[in-house]
Every structure is written in C-alpha cells, then in structure tokens.
Amino acid sequence: MDETFIYHDPTFNTQSTTSLYPAIQANEMTIAKNVLITGAAGFIGQLLARELLCDPKYTVTLTDVIEPPIPVGALHPENATVIKADLLKSANTIVHKSLDCVYIFHGIMSSGSEENFELGLTVNVDATRALLDVIRSTVPGIRVVYASSQAVYGLPLPDVVDENVVPTPQSSYGFEKLICEQLINEYTRRGFIDGFALRFPTISVRPGKPTAAASSFVSGMIREPLTGIECVIPVQDRSLVSWICSPKTLVANLLYALTMPSDVLPRHIRSVNLPGIGVSIQDMMDALEKVAGPEALELLKEEDIPEVRTILYSWPQKFDNARAYKMGFKPDQPIEDTVRDYQQLLAKSKAKGVNDYTA
Numbered sequence: 133m134d135e136t137f138i139y140h141d142p143t144f145n146t147q148s149t150t151s152l153y154p155a156i157q158a159n160e161m162t163i164a165k166n167v168l169i170t171g172a173a174g175f176i177g178q179l180l181a182r183e184l185l186c187d188p189k190y191t192v193t194l195t196d197v198i199e200p201p202i203p204v205g206a207l208h209p210e211n212a213t214v215i216k217a218d219l220l221k222s223a224n225t226i227v228h229k230s231l232d233c234v235y236i237f238h239g240i241m242s243s244g245s246e247e248n249f250e251l252g253l254t255v256n257v258d259a260t261r262a263l264l265d266v267i268r269s270t271v272p273g274i275r276v277v278y279a280s281s282q283a284v285y286g287l288p289l290p291d292v293v294d295e296n297v298v299p300t301p302q303s304s305y306g307f308e309k310l311i312c313e314q315l316i317n318e319y320t321r322r323g324f325i326d327g328f329a330l331r332f333p334t335i336s337v338r339p340g341k342p343t344a345a346a347s348s349f350v351s352g353m354i355r356e357p358l359t360g361i362e363c364v365i366p367v368q369d370r371s372l373v374s375w376i377c378s379p380k381t382l383v384a385n386l387l388y389a390l391t392m393p394s395d396v397l398p399r400h401i402r403s404v405n406l407p408g409i410g411v412s413i414q415d416m417m418d419a420l421e422k423v424a425g426p427e428a429l430e431l432l433k434e435e436d437i438p439e440v441r442t443i444l445y446s447w448p449q450k451f452d453n454a455r456a457y458k459m460g461f462k463p464d465q466p467i468e469d470t471v472r473d474y475q476q477l478l479a480k481s482k483a484k485g486v487n488d489y490t491a
Contacts, residue, residue: 166230167390168193170219170263171238173200175338176279179379180235180386182206195219195226196238219259223266233275233390234267236260236312242283242305242443244344249304256308264315268324276316276327277389280403282375284310284331286446293448295405295455302446303346313403321400328389328397333377333408333451333464337474346443350374353413354420354471357428358478366437366444370414373449377408378470385461396459404461407453411467419468423475 167184169177172194178201184190185206192212194200199216202209215226219238227234238259245252260278267276285293286302301307316327338351349365356363385406397404411419420428457463 165189166191166193166232168195168226168231168234170195170226170234170236171279172196173198174237175340176335176382176386177235177237178203179383180237181212183383183387185209185212193226193231219263220254223259223263224270227263227266227270229271231267231271231274233277234263235386236263236276236278239279239308240305241343241345242281242303243346243348243440245305245308246303246439246443247344252304252308256305257311260312261315264319264325268319272324273326275390276319276325277386278312278316278327278329280309280313280329280331281306282331282333282405282447282451283443284313285448289448292450292452293405294452295403303443316402317400320402326394327402328392329403330385330389331403331405332382333375333406335379335382336374336376337470338379339474339477346440347374350376350416353416353432354474357420357431358424358475360431362431362433364437365413365432365434366440367413368434368436370417370434371412372444373410373412374444375408375410375448375451376467377406377464378473380470380473381407381462381464388460388462392460404456404459405451405453407456407461407463408451409464409467410450415467416471419471422468423471 167190169181169192171177172181173196177194177196181192181194182203182205184192185203185208188208188211190208190211193215194202194212195215195217197216197218200214202212202214206212217223217226238255240248240252240255245256264276267274283303283306284299284301285297286300286306290297299306299310301310313329316325316329319325320327334347334350336351337354339355342348342352349363352363353365417429417432453461453463
C-alpha cells in the first residue's frame with residue numbers, strides 16, 4: 133500500500149469557472165458524479181479523492197483494507213463515504229447501482245509482490261477480478277479506470293517503447309498488472325464495463341515514507357534531502373533513466389479519464405501508456421542541486437542492491453506517448469519544476485505547522 137500523506141497542488145481549482153481541464157468543462161453533462169476509489173488510503177487514491185471532493189458535483193466512496201481517511205483540505209467532506217473492506221471477500225458491499233465510475237488503485241507494489249508471490253497474486257489479480265465481477269453484475273457498462281504500470285514491459289526492449297511493443301514483464305508485479313489489463317480488455321469487449329488500463333510512469337515526487345516499490349528511490353532522492361534525511365539510491369549508475377510523471381500531471385490525466393470518449397480505442401484494446409518524461413539519476417541530482425543547493429547532494433548515498441537493480445534495468449527508459457496525446461492526455465512538466473513544486477509544498481506545510489505536506 134502507498135503512503136497516506138497528501139500532496140495537493142493549489143493550481144487545482146475545481147471551483148473556478150474556467151476549468152484547468154478543458155475536456156472536463158466541455159463534457160460537463162456526461163461527467164461522472166458517483167465515484168468509487170479502491171486503494172483509497174494510498175497516495176494516489178488520496179490525491180484524486182481530494183480533487184473530486186473539492187467539487188460539490190461528486191460523491192466519492194473511498195475503500196481500502198484499512199479505513200481510508202477523508203483527505204485533508206477536501207472542501208466537501210460530507211460527500212465522502214469511507215468503507216474498510218477486503219475486496220476478495222466483500223466487494224459487493226462497496227459497489228452500488230448509482231456508481232458512475234470506479235478507479236482501481238489497490239495493490240501490492242513491485243518489491244512487495246516479488247517477495248511474496250501469493251500475496252501479490254491475491255491482492256493484485258484475485259481481488260481485482262472479484263471487484264470486476266461484482267461491477268458487471270451490479271452496474272454493467274460503467275467507466276472503470278485501472279491503474280496499470282510500465283512494469284508490464286521487460287527485456288528485450290527497443291530504444292523507444294509504445295503500445296505496439298509486446299509486454300514481457302520480468303517481475304511478479306508486472307505479470308499481475310498484465311493479467312488485469314487483459315481482464316479490462318475482455319470485460320470491455322463483452323460490454324461488462326467501459327474500461328481503460330492506464331500504464332502509469334513512476335510518480336515523483338511522492339510525499340511520505342518510502343514504499344515497497346523498486347522505484348521508491350526516485351521520489352526518495354528528492355523528498356528525503358529536502359527534509360534533511362539521507363536517501364539510498366539502489367544502483368551505482370547515474371546514467372540509469374527512469375520514466376516519471378509528476379503528481380500534478382497524473383491527477384489532471386486521471387480526471388480527464390472520467391470524460392474520455394469510449395471509442396478512442398477499440399473495445400478489445402484498452403491500454404495506454406500515460407505521458408511522462410525520461411530522467412536519469414544525474415538529471416535528478418542536477419535538479420535537486422539547482423533547487424536546494426549542493427549540500428542536498430551530500431544526503432544521497434549510492435549503493436548496489438542486486439534484487440532492486442534487476443527490476444529497474446528491466447523497465448523501459450523512453451516511451452513514445454503519441455497514443456496518449458491523441459486520446460487527449462496532457463504532457464508532463466520538466467523535472468526541475470516538479471522538484472521546485474515539492475519544495476514549495478514543504479515550505480507551506482511547515483508554515484502551517486502540519487506534516488502531511490498539504491498545500
């Protein structure tokens with residue numbers, strides 16, 4: 133499960149008469165109103181829930197294996213319902229006929245899935261299928277947005293990856309994500325759901341504590357030095373490139389997925405690589421130094437951790453996001469802007485005397 137700290141960008145103004153997301157404004161009559169988020173105690177679930185709960189049009193059900201909090205700063209907390217549930221056993225308690233959209237964010241991360249195969253398969257695959265089966269029997273045809281991952285890809289890889297490259301995952305996590313992508317394809321083909329599988333880049337900068345993801349250091353090497361804490365980089369290769377996306381861009385694209393026309397992809401091909409940018413470890417170190425000064429680099433320690441290195445080197449380093457742009461998703465911002473955004477959020481949180489990094 134992801135960390136539960138909350139990251140909020142103040143430029144997300146859902147009360148403004150001018151939408152930050154023109155596609156949402158243009159399709160206001162078709163926008164989903166009743167939304168379910170699984171894995172809602174995690175970072176991405178909290179991030180999206182906060183934005184939805186700043187708009188009075190939405191009611192949001194948040195569910196997880198622990199009771200998820202209502203995000204700090206939500207303008208309409210009265211529109212939130214919080215349910216602690218094990219999807220494998222009680223998905224029927226969270227799916228109701230008034231739902232318009234389901235975001236599937238629950239899961240065991242990459243390193244965690246590799247360490248415990250049975251648990252990863254149970255949470256990432258079995259629980260997802262159980263949820264989809266309840267959806268198709270209770271409220272068939274609704275929009276389902278599944279959080280997949282670039283981890284579905286593995287070696288050998290071309291220099292540039294797009295959706296025409298055959299996924300060959302080299303991790304249990306990627307294998308489990310690919311299984312669920314095929315479920316989304318088949319359930320959409322048959323009309324059980326109107327689904328999309330969005331392959332996330334590594335999201336950085338994530339607030340909070342390190343996760344069990346192999347890519348956790350990509351946030352940690354920015355987040356920890358900015359708070360005076362040491363971070364271990366698990367490879368000794370500054371040229372290693374990670375494909376990342378800022379939280380700001382991720383939320384914009386998740387919100388857009390609510391209104392995206394179903395026919396932008398064939399009903400049996402529902403996967404898309406979300407936009408990101410390629411940054412090397414050296415690029416991230418340079419951005420950190422520009423924003424926080426050379427002293428921040430002294431808190432970075434480079435070590436070789438073979439089990440993590442193997443996973444990282446199996447992932448793509450460059451994508452062609454032409455399909456995503458054609459579908460209407462927005463590009464990401466430069467890494468230095470993302471580092472600066474996070475530094476500013478920390479400063480605002482410190483000024484407020486809180487430690488949830490909420491702007």
